[in-house]
Amino acid sequence: MxxxxxxxxRPLRWGMIGGGRLSQVGYKHRTGALRDHTAFQLLAGAFDIDAERGKDFGVNICMDESRCYPDYKTMFAAEAKREDGIEVVSIATPNGTHYEITKGALEAGLHVICEKPLFFTSEEGEEIKALAEQKGKIVGVTYGFSGNQMLLQMRAMIEQGKIGEIRVVELQYTHGFNANDQADKTSDAxxxxxDPKVAGPSFVLGDLSTHTYYMSQLIMPHMKIKKxxxxxxxxxxxxxxxxxxAFVMMHxxxxxxxxxxxxxINAGCMDGHRIRIVGSKGSLEWWDNKGGELKFEVQGEPSQTFIRAMPYLDESCNADERLGxxxxxxxxDAWANIYLKFAIAIDAKNRNDEETLKNLVYPDINAGIDGIRWIENCVRSADNGAVWVEIENKNPQLV
Incomplete structure (x- = not known):
């Protein structure tokens, strides 16, 4: 617990890029990072493309006005001159800026926590991975839903053979808030x-389903897609x-x-985020709207519902439990869990503690690159007429 x-x-000295007054995700980052006040301390920010609005926002969340910067380059340069300068930065900006800012942060000697999808291409991901390794820094990806501890319960039960050999994976992340184009015209977020120039090659595949795809890989780390x-x-x-x-079939x-x-555009749907894993013995099902519950069904036996924080759950699950x-x-709370793991990873990296890093389950640079590559394959398949794409290392082939 x-x-x-x-x-x-000690808490890590932390800065933010983006995530200001008009952001849809900034508050999630701050509540996640600052939930455990022993993990991060927010000291600096370049919160908005509008410098004055960003400064006003920073002051209104009780930041030191002198450390509310007009842009990230100014922030990196100024903070590098301070003895108490930031050592990790979160990037909560539109997709098209992630690569440039992440590269700049690593070159400035900072650890990075970045929104998803990480970059536009897997080649960019591999380049940043190499740079992070060269600089000895962590790059984490905010797959926020993945901090729900019942997903670790699913992972443990699958590893223990509770549902047998996996046969079917059913994933869904849908809502209806863009059933028309009103928000496209009125909401800056x-x-x-x-806009493909800013969002990249996809909208809902990158914005929504990369969460669910990563969660499925978290639950089933040994399950790899062939095509x-x-x-x-x-x-x-x-x-x-x-x-x-979009619909994606996977083998x-x-x-x-x-x-x-x-x-x-799932009109009327408020929360269609579900994962169901079907095995040869039974099935597991999790729904975000009831994130503290996990349905476990064994063929021929009564259905069971596991409840968060109960002593019968796996130790790996209850280790992240907070409230009882x-x-x-x-x-x-899910965001707080992944931010705490980011902090542990950064601290371990600073101390060259490779054993902790090896055993820590969190969305790292490899998870980010995997998500990019999954989007690339989806786009390639769809743009070639919804054909099967064979996944072979970095160069998927049409079949």
């Missing part, structure tokens, strides 16, 4: 998401060539099959 006691020697087929649509025509709905190396539906079984946890 987590109760706020320190896991590292939405406008860039449907996939993606069919994507732009039901709101102005979003083309970016999709607002795994062990013979299992998978299906993913991602959509922002009587009280509901949610997305802010």
């Amino acid at each position: 987590l109760n706020g006691e320190k896991k590292i020697a 939405q406008k860039w998401r449907v 996939l087929l993606c069919d994507r649509q732009s039901f709101v025509g102005s979003r083309a060539p970016l999709e607002d709905n 795994y190396e062990n013979g299992a099959v998978g299906r993913l539906w991602t959509s922002s 079984a009587l009280h509901v946890e949610g997305l802010s």
